[in-house]
Every structure is written in structure tokens, then in C-alpha cells.
Amino acid sequence: MQFFSTFESNAFLEIAISQLEKKGIKKEAIFAIPLDNRTEGRKVFDSTHHSDGTSFSDIGIALATAFSVIGASIGFKLAWGPIYWGLIGAFIGFVLGLAIRLFTETVLKKKKRVLKGKHSEVILIIDCEETQAELVENILWNYFALGVAKVN
Template sequence: MLVIGLFKQSIELEQALAELENKMIPKEHVLVTFMDKKNKEQEHRVHPFEIGMCFGTAGAVIGATCGFAMTLGPIIWGLIGLIIGYWVGAGIHFLVHIRKKASPFLHEVTVIVQCSKEQFLHVRELFWEYGALSIGEHQ
């Protein structure tokens, strides 16, 4: 019988593997593999240029609208609004993403254990005890 557990790479995983090896399952019956997961943020990231252009467009519209009542006219105030809006948007993007980089990406680890039916329940409980994300079985 195969028991398959999915873990985040952590000290709990190391403790679970040590307990498996010490108590019941020989090392040859345990397979540990790291998953190469593509992060969703890597697939599509919002760039500072895109955010800056969105804010710049809004600034240009507001500047041009207010420019009808001001001295320099709508074109100049629209350009001023574009520049100010762009830098405000890009600045906000950088401030938000500086905080997000503090959390590291933890790889997922798959543990496959070959065991008997008598050991299955104990292995499954051990995986849940040490923080498995999900557990599967195959007979």
C-alpha cells in the first residue's frame, strides 16, 4: 500500500521523516521529492509601468478637466497630471511590493511511503500530526 503526503518544506516534515524511519518504516520504503511549482505571481506580474500608466491616465483626465479653468490650459495641465499620476502609481506599486517580498516562497514536498495495511493508519495519522497539506493512498 502506498501513502502519499504533501507537505510544505519545514522542520515538521523533517520530524515526521525521522519518526517514520525510527519507528516503523525502513529508509528504502520512503521516497521524498521536491515539487517544482510555478508560482502564480511568476506567471503574470503587474509591472510598475502598467500601474503608472493607469494612474497617469487618470491624472491626465483630471488635469485636462481642471485645465479648462486654469491659466495654462487643458493640454499643459493634462501633461502635468499625466506625469504626477505616473509617478504616484509607480511609487504605490513599489511600496506595496516591498512588503510582499518579505515572505519567502516555501517549496512543497511529496512523501511517498510503501507500507502494509496495518501500518497505513499509523502513517496517515503521523502525516496529519506533522502538518500534511493533503494525504492520498493507493493500494
């Protein structure tokens, strides 16, 4: 029987391996593979096939609405009239909102665009007898494995 589990690279992984060796699993039956994590930065703009859930137009649309109302109100007193000044205000508001969102995403939230949550850093593969399966699985879970799978 084989067990596949993922761990963060920390002391719990080392303790789990030593516990497995103490319980009779041979060193040759334990195989640990470190994973290479993503090194390039996350993209700001989404592609057709992947979206991160943030929208660039939300602040722009809200500001376009507010600025168009203000522009139309002031436009009654200006030469071009309320319609033109409402459209000009909407355009300025949308561009301003888009600029604000781009600034917050690229400068302020740059560090938050890394992958969130815990990352698997090591895959641990263990060959064992079926009689040792429950023991091995309990040891893996007790030492904070991120995931465990077994194959007969």
C-alpha cells in the same frame, strides 16, 4: 499503497519521518525530495497569459482626471483655452500617475513581489501497506503537511 505529501523544510518534517519509522515504516520506503524554489525575481509587467492583479493605469487615470479639470479651469484665463490646457493637464496627470505607480512597484514593493504564502520545499513519498494507510495519513497531517495524496 503510496502517499505523496509536501512539507516546508523544518523540524516537523524530521519528526514526521521519525514517527513513521517508529510505527514500522522502513527507511527504504520513505523517500524525501527537496524542491528548487524560484530564484529569479517576479516580473513587473504582465504578459498576455498571466496577470498579477495590479494595474499601472489606475493612479494615472485618476490624476489625469484631476489635472484635466484643473487645467481646463485655469485654461479659461490662458492663451490656448480650456480644451488644450485640459488635454495637457490630462497628459501630465497620466504620466505622473504612471511614474508614481512604477516607482511604488519597482522600489517600494520589490520585496512584496515574491511569491506569497507557504511554499512546498520537500516532497515526501511513502510506500506502505493498506493496513497502515490511516496511520500514515494521520501522522502526515499531524506534523503539518501542506498537502497529502494517496495512490492505491
